[in-house]
């Protein structure tokens with residue numbers, strides 16, 4: 001009789017879309033989190049001690065202290081999400097643990113949300129909606145001088161990070177009449193620059209000083225932590241807007257709050273925060289900001305696509321092959 005291959009023991013740290021959980025149960029010995037209660041550090045340690053695979057999300061801190069307890073079977077972290085800044089990659093590499101993520105499938109959704117913030121902040125969308133809702137049906141009506149925002153068309157957008165999401169944003173922004181500028185570690189291929197009519201700025205400082213709107217679309221890594229430092233934020237023009245749908249840590253949030261409070265920049269649209277899920281109460285007091293609860297990629301389709309990527313990564317790995325979305329290649 002042929003011997004049955006052992007199904008990997010997979011611990012999933014958060015509730016995932018139903019079809020993904022169903023498929024995981026079919027394919028793996030999956031320990032799901034139906035209650036969606038985030039795991040404590042002790043529970044994460046227990047998971048890496050006993051499981052073959054961990055499926056964490058950005059809300060789990062998989063640091064050296066957790067990975068130090070990795071058991072002999074623990075070989076794969078199949079992250080549900082693209083950003084891997086919550087995982088100590090060096091510790092994973094050192095232990096021969098492979099790390100995968102879910103790139104590509106949340107590009108368009110995140111670019112949509114970034115564009116939505118680029119429209120919402122200068123055009124005072126949330127402020128206007130709230131004013132109407134809070135008027136209790138007694139809105140005084142249209143006025144030539146009420147709720148005036150800033151025009152989007154014809155302005156300069158500076159994109160920090162011209163990867164998939166940056167490019168998807170640029171396509172949208174171009175259709176809204178924004179001229180596209182970008183700063184990136186590497187200049188993108190000239191065919192992309194031509195398509196987007198994008199201007200490359202080698203100097204981030206120089207780009208910041210000349211833009212009307214800045215969008216942060218780069219990952220958070222040690223190199224991008226506080227990339228927008230107090231000094232760099234000071235380079236922004238007083239009429240500039242700042243949008244961030246990447247990671248809060250890329251901006252020195254306290255410095256940003258100081259600038260917003262003094263109206264030294266016009267406003268900000270933030271979907272991510274430096275100390276998530278805590279949000280600095282000073283931000284909540286500000287009028288010239290739109291704050292969202294990290295929902296850039298939050299579509300049903302996107303979450304299912306992410307789950308499918310996770311499953312493919314685990315299945316490929318369990319079958320003895322290199323998974324497609326490797327961030328860190330451990331031992332096969």
Ligand code: DGY
Pocket residue numbers: 058080081082083084106246294295296297298
């Ligand atoms: C990711 O996948 O890193 C995103 O931030 C989730 O929205």
